[in-house]
Amino acid sequence: MxxxxxxxxxxxxxxxxxxxxxxxxxxxxxxxxxxxxxxxxxxxxxxxxxxxxxxxxxxxxxxxxxxxxxxxNTENIPIANKAFHFKELQGMYEDYSKNKVMRAKVLKQAQSLIQMGSTTGTSELSEKEQIEIEMKRLELEKLKREVNPPESRPPEEDYKISLNPDEEIPNEPIL
Structure with missing residues:
Protein backbone atom coordinates (compact mmCIF):
# COMPACT_ATOMS: atom_id res chain seq x y z
CA MET A 1 0.00 0.00 0.00
CA ASN A 73 -26.72 20.30 -6.77
CA THR A 74 -27.56 18.16 -9.75
CA GLU A 75 -27.60 21.22 -12.01
CA ASN A 76 -23.79 21.21 -11.86
CA ILE A 77 -23.77 17.90 -13.72
CA PRO A 78 -23.94 18.65 -17.45
CA ILE A 79 -26.14 15.69 -18.37
CA ALA A 80 -28.70 16.67 -15.73
CA ASN A 81 -29.02 20.09 -17.35
CA LYS A 82 -31.79 20.55 -19.92
CA ALA A 83 -29.68 22.94 -22.02
CA PHE A 84 -27.02 20.23 -22.30
CA HIS A 85 -29.63 17.76 -23.57
CA PHE A 86 -30.94 20.18 -26.19
CA LYS A 87 -27.41 21.06 -27.35
CA GLU A 88 -26.58 17.36 -27.77
CA LEU A 89 -29.86 16.70 -29.57
CA GLN A 90 -29.20 19.66 -31.89
CA GLY A 91 -25.78 18.22 -32.76
CA MET A 92 -27.32 14.79 -33.43
CA TYR A 93 -30.05 16.36 -35.56
CA GLU A 94 -27.46 18.16 -37.69
CA ASP A 95 -25.33 15.00 -38.00
CA TYR A 96 -28.29 13.10 -39.46
CA SER A 97 -28.91 15.61 -42.26
CA LYS A 98 -29.47 12.85 -44.84
CA ASN A 99 -31.19 10.27 -42.60
CA LYS A 100 -34.85 11.27 -42.22
CA VAL A 101 -35.69 8.37 -39.90
CA MET A 102 -32.98 9.27 -37.38
CA ARG A 103 -33.87 12.97 -37.59
CA ALA A 104 -37.47 12.09 -36.73
CA LYS A 105 -36.29 10.04 -33.75
CA VAL A 106 -34.14 12.93 -32.52
CA LEU A 107 -37.11 15.30 -32.87
CA LYS A 108 -39.32 12.87 -30.97
CA GLN A 109 -36.76 12.68 -28.18
CA ALA A 110 -36.56 16.48 -28.01
CA GLN A 111 -40.35 16.69 -27.92
CA SER A 112 -40.52 14.23 -25.02
CA LEU A 113 -37.90 16.28 -23.18
CA ILE A 114 -40.00 19.42 -23.69
CA GLN A 115 -43.18 17.68 -22.52
CA MET A 116 -41.39 16.26 -19.50
CA GLY A 117 -40.35 19.77 -18.54
CA SER A 118 -43.82 21.22 -19.01
CA THR A 119 -45.55 18.56 -16.89
CA THR A 120 -43.08 18.91 -14.03
CA GLY A 121 -43.66 22.64 -13.68
CA THR A 122 -45.35 23.65 -10.48
CA SER A 123 -47.57 20.66 -9.88
CA GLU A 124 -44.98 17.94 -10.66
CA LEU A 125 -47.84 15.64 -11.73
CA SER A 126 -48.51 14.29 -15.18
CA GLU A 127 -51.72 15.24 -16.97
CA LYS A 128 -53.11 11.74 -16.40
CA GLU A 129 -52.45 11.98 -12.65
CA GLN A 130 -54.09 15.41 -12.52
CA ILE A 131 -57.20 14.06 -14.30
CA GLU A 132 -57.38 11.09 -11.93
CA ILE A 133 -57.14 13.41 -8.93
CA GLU A 134 -59.91 15.64 -10.34
CA MET A 135 -62.15 12.60 -10.92
CA LYS A 136 -61.60 11.38 -7.37
CA ARG A 137 -62.38 14.87 -6.06
CA LEU A 138 -65.68 14.91 -8.00
CA GLU A 139 -66.57 11.44 -6.71
CA LEU A 140 -65.93 12.60 -3.16
CA GLU A 141 -68.17 15.63 -3.66
CA LYS A 142 -70.94 13.38 -4.98
CA LEU A 143 -70.61 11.05 -1.98
CA LYS A 144 -70.72 14.02 0.38
CA ARG A 145 -73.95 15.23 -1.23
CA GLU A 146 -75.47 11.76 -0.86
CA VAL A 147 -74.49 11.47 2.79
CA ASN A 148 -75.40 15.06 3.69
CA PRO A 149 -78.06 16.12 1.15
CA PRO A 150 -78.62 19.84 0.75
CA GLU A 151 -81.67 21.39 2.38
CA SER A 152 -83.25 22.29 -0.96
CA ARG A 153 -82.83 20.49 -4.25
CA PRO A 154 -82.05 22.45 -7.41
CA PRO A 155 -85.04 22.55 -9.81
CA GLU A 156 -83.23 20.61 -12.55
CA GLU A 157 -82.97 17.56 -10.27
CA ASP A 158 -86.80 17.30 -9.99
CA TYR A 159 -87.00 15.78 -13.45
CA LYS A 160 -84.19 13.24 -13.07
CA ILE A 161 -85.13 9.61 -12.86
CA SER A 162 -82.70 7.10 -11.53
CA LEU A 163 -83.23 3.56 -12.75
CA ASN A 164 -81.72 0.38 -11.49
CA PRO A 165 -80.30 -1.97 -14.14
CA ASP A 166 -83.29 -4.34 -13.94
CA GLU A 167 -85.98 -1.60 -14.24
CA GLU A 168 -87.64 -0.40 -17.40
CA ILE A 169 -88.56 3.12 -18.35
CA PRO A 170 -92.09 3.88 -17.02
CA ASN A 171 -94.90 4.32 -19.55
CA GLU A 172 -96.67 6.98 -17.52
CA PRO A 173 -95.06 10.19 -16.34
CA ILE A 174 -93.94 10.29 -12.76
CA LEU A 175 -95.42 13.23 -10.86
Whole structure:
Protein backbone atom coordinates (compact mmCIF):
# COMPACT_ATOMS: atom_id res chain seq x y z
CA MET A 1 0.00 0.00 0.00
CA UNK A 2 1.23 3.41 -0.96
CA UNK A 3 1.40 6.15 1.65
CA UNK A 4 -0.88 8.96 0.52
CA UNK A 5 -0.51 12.68 1.05
CA UNK A 6 -3.43 14.78 2.31
CA UNK A 7 -4.50 16.19 -1.13
CA UNK A 8 -4.75 12.65 -2.52
CA UNK A 9 -6.84 11.51 0.48
CA UNK A 10 -9.19 14.47 -0.01
CA UNK A 11 -9.46 13.67 -3.74
CA UNK A 12 -10.34 10.05 -2.96
CA UNK A 13 -12.94 10.94 -0.30
CA UNK A 14 -14.63 13.51 -2.54
CA UNK A 15 -14.69 11.12 -5.51
CA UNK A 16 -16.25 8.37 -3.42
CA UNK A 17 -18.80 10.82 -2.04
CA UNK A 18 -19.81 11.56 -5.66
CA UNK A 19 -20.63 7.85 -6.11
CA UNK A 20 -17.54 6.94 -8.12
CA UNK A 21 -16.54 3.29 -7.79
CA UNK A 22 -13.25 2.40 -6.07
CA UNK A 23 -11.84 1.29 -9.43
CA UNK A 24 -12.79 4.60 -11.05
CA UNK A 25 -11.16 6.48 -8.19
CA UNK A 26 -8.00 4.35 -8.37
CA UNK A 27 -7.75 5.06 -12.10
CA UNK A 28 -8.35 8.79 -11.52
CA UNK A 29 -5.63 8.92 -8.83
CA UNK A 30 -3.19 7.27 -11.24
CA UNK A 31 -4.09 9.76 -13.95
CA UNK A 32 -4.12 12.89 -11.74
CA UNK A 33 -1.25 12.17 -9.34
CA UNK A 34 0.74 9.43 -11.06
CA UNK A 35 0.37 7.08 -8.07
CA UNK A 36 -0.94 3.56 -8.53
CA UNK A 37 -3.18 2.33 -5.71
CA UNK A 38 -5.44 -0.67 -5.25
CA UNK A 39 -9.25 -0.61 -5.05
CA UNK A 40 -9.07 -1.98 -1.51
CA UNK A 41 -6.99 0.99 -0.38
CA UNK A 42 -9.52 3.35 -1.96
CA UNK A 43 -12.38 1.54 -0.19
CA UNK A 44 -10.78 2.37 3.15
CA UNK A 45 -11.71 6.03 2.52
CA UNK A 46 -15.45 5.35 2.22
CA UNK A 47 -17.13 5.71 5.66
CA UNK A 48 -20.28 3.96 4.39
CA UNK A 49 -18.31 0.73 3.94
CA UNK A 50 -16.94 -1.52 6.67
CA UNK A 51 -13.35 -0.87 5.59
CA UNK A 52 -13.87 2.87 6.13
CA UNK A 53 -15.11 2.66 9.69
CA UNK A 54 -11.75 3.89 11.06
CA UNK A 55 -11.63 6.97 8.81
CA UNK A 56 -10.66 10.20 10.56
CA UNK A 57 -13.39 12.55 11.73
CA UNK A 58 -12.18 15.28 9.38
CA UNK A 59 -12.44 13.02 6.32
CA UNK A 60 -15.84 11.65 7.42
CA UNK A 61 -17.17 15.20 7.68
CA UNK A 62 -15.72 16.01 4.26
CA UNK A 63 -17.38 12.89 2.82
CA UNK A 64 -20.78 13.77 4.34
CA UNK A 65 -20.60 17.41 3.23
CA UNK A 66 -19.53 16.45 -0.32
CA UNK A 67 -22.23 13.77 -0.61
CA UNK A 68 -24.90 16.23 0.57
CA UNK A 69 -23.74 18.90 -1.89
CA UNK A 70 -23.58 16.36 -4.70
CA UNK A 71 -27.14 15.19 -4.11
CA UNK A 72 -28.54 18.72 -3.82
CA ASN A 73 -26.72 20.30 -6.77
CA THR A 74 -27.56 18.16 -9.75
CA GLU A 75 -27.60 21.22 -12.01
CA ASN A 76 -23.79 21.21 -11.86
CA ILE A 77 -23.77 17.90 -13.72
CA PRO A 78 -23.94 18.65 -17.45
CA ILE A 79 -26.14 15.69 -18.37
CA ALA A 80 -28.70 16.67 -15.73
CA ASN A 81 -29.02 20.09 -17.35
CA LYS A 82 -31.79 20.55 -19.92
CA ALA A 83 -29.68 22.94 -22.02
CA PHE A 84 -27.02 20.23 -22.30
CA HIS A 85 -29.63 17.76 -23.57
CA PHE A 86 -30.94 20.18 -26.19
CA LYS A 87 -27.41 21.06 -27.35
CA GLU A 88 -26.58 17.36 -27.77
CA LEU A 89 -29.86 16.70 -29.57
CA GLN A 90 -29.20 19.66 -31.89
CA GLY A 91 -25.78 18.22 -32.76
CA MET A 92 -27.32 14.79 -33.43
CA TYR A 93 -30.05 16.36 -35.56
CA GLU A 94 -27.46 18.16 -37.69
CA ASP A 95 -25.33 15.00 -38.00
CA TYR A 96 -28.29 13.10 -39.46
CA SER A 97 -28.91 15.61 -42.26
CA LYS A 98 -29.47 12.85 -44.84
CA ASN A 99 -31.19 10.27 -42.60
CA LYS A 100 -34.85 11.27 -42.22
CA VAL A 101 -35.69 8.37 -39.90
CA MET A 102 -32.98 9.27 -37.38
CA ARG A 103 -33.87 12.97 -37.59
CA ALA A 104 -37.47 12.09 -36.73
CA LYS A 105 -36.29 10.04 -33.75
CA VAL A 106 -34.14 12.93 -32.52
CA LEU A 107 -37.11 15.30 -32.87
CA LYS A 108 -39.32 12.87 -30.97
CA GLN A 109 -36.76 12.68 -28.18
CA ALA A 110 -36.56 16.48 -28.01
CA GLN A 111 -40.35 16.69 -27.92
CA SER A 112 -40.52 14.23 -25.02
CA LEU A 113 -37.90 16.28 -23.18
CA ILE A 114 -40.00 19.42 -23.69
CA GLN A 115 -43.18 17.68 -22.52
CA MET A 116 -41.39 16.26 -19.50
CA GLY A 117 -40.35 19.77 -18.54
CA SER A 118 -43.82 21.22 -19.01
CA THR A 119 -45.55 18.56 -16.89
CA THR A 120 -43.08 18.91 -14.03
CA GLY A 121 -43.66 22.64 -13.68
CA THR A 122 -45.35 23.65 -10.48
CA SER A 123 -47.57 20.66 -9.88
CA GLU A 124 -44.98 17.94 -10.66
CA LEU A 125 -47.84 15.64 -11.73
CA SER A 126 -48.51 14.29 -15.18
CA GLU A 127 -51.72 15.24 -16.97
CA LYS A 128 -53.11 11.74 -16.40
CA GLU A 129 -52.45 11.98 -12.65
CA GLN A 130 -54.09 15.41 -12.52
CA ILE A 131 -57.20 14.06 -14.30
CA GLU A 132 -57.38 11.09 -11.93
CA ILE A 133 -57.14 13.41 -8.93
CA GLU A 134 -59.91 15.64 -10.34
CA MET A 135 -62.15 12.60 -10.92
CA LYS A 136 -61.60 11.38 -7.37
CA ARG A 137 -62.38 14.87 -6.06
CA LEU A 138 -65.68 14.91 -8.00
CA GLU A 139 -66.57 11.44 -6.71
CA LEU A 140 -65.93 12.60 -3.16
CA GLU A 141 -68.17 15.63 -3.66
CA LYS A 142 -70.94 13.38 -4.98
CA LEU A 143 -70.61 11.05 -1.98
CA LYS A 144 -70.72 14.02 0.38
CA ARG A 145 -73.95 15.23 -1.23
CA GLU A 146 -75.47 11.76 -0.86
CA VAL A 147 -74.49 11.47 2.79
CA ASN A 148 -75.40 15.06 3.69
CA PRO A 149 -78.06 16.12 1.15
CA PRO A 150 -78.62 19.84 0.75
CA GLU A 151 -81.67 21.39 2.38
CA SER A 152 -83.25 22.29 -0.96
CA ARG A 153 -82.83 20.49 -4.25
CA PRO A 154 -82.05 22.45 -7.41
CA PRO A 155 -85.04 22.55 -9.81
CA GLU A 156 -83.23 20.61 -12.55
CA GLU A 157 -82.97 17.56 -10.27
CA ASP A 158 -86.80 17.30 -9.99
CA TYR A 159 -87.00 15.78 -13.45
CA LYS A 160 -84.19 13.24 -13.07
CA ILE A 161 -85.13 9.61 -12.86
CA SER A 162 -82.70 7.10 -11.53
CA LEU A 163 -83.23 3.56 -12.75
CA ASN A 164 -81.72 0.38 -11.49
CA PRO A 165 -80.30 -1.97 -14.14
CA ASP A 166 -83.29 -4.34 -13.94
CA GLU A 167 -85.98 -1.60 -14.24
CA GLU A 168 -87.64 -0.40 -17.40
CA ILE A 169 -88.56 3.12 -18.35
CA PRO A 170 -92.09 3.88 -17.02
CA ASN A 171 -94.90 4.32 -19.55
CA GLU A 172 -96.67 6.98 -17.52
CA PRO A 173 -95.06 10.19 -16.34
CA ILE A 174 -93.94 10.29 -12.76
CA LEU A 175 -95.42 13.23 -10.86
Missing amino acids: ATLREPIKIFIVQSLACFDTPQQVADAVKQEFGIEIERQQVSAYDPTKSMGKNLSKKLKELFDRTRKDFKE
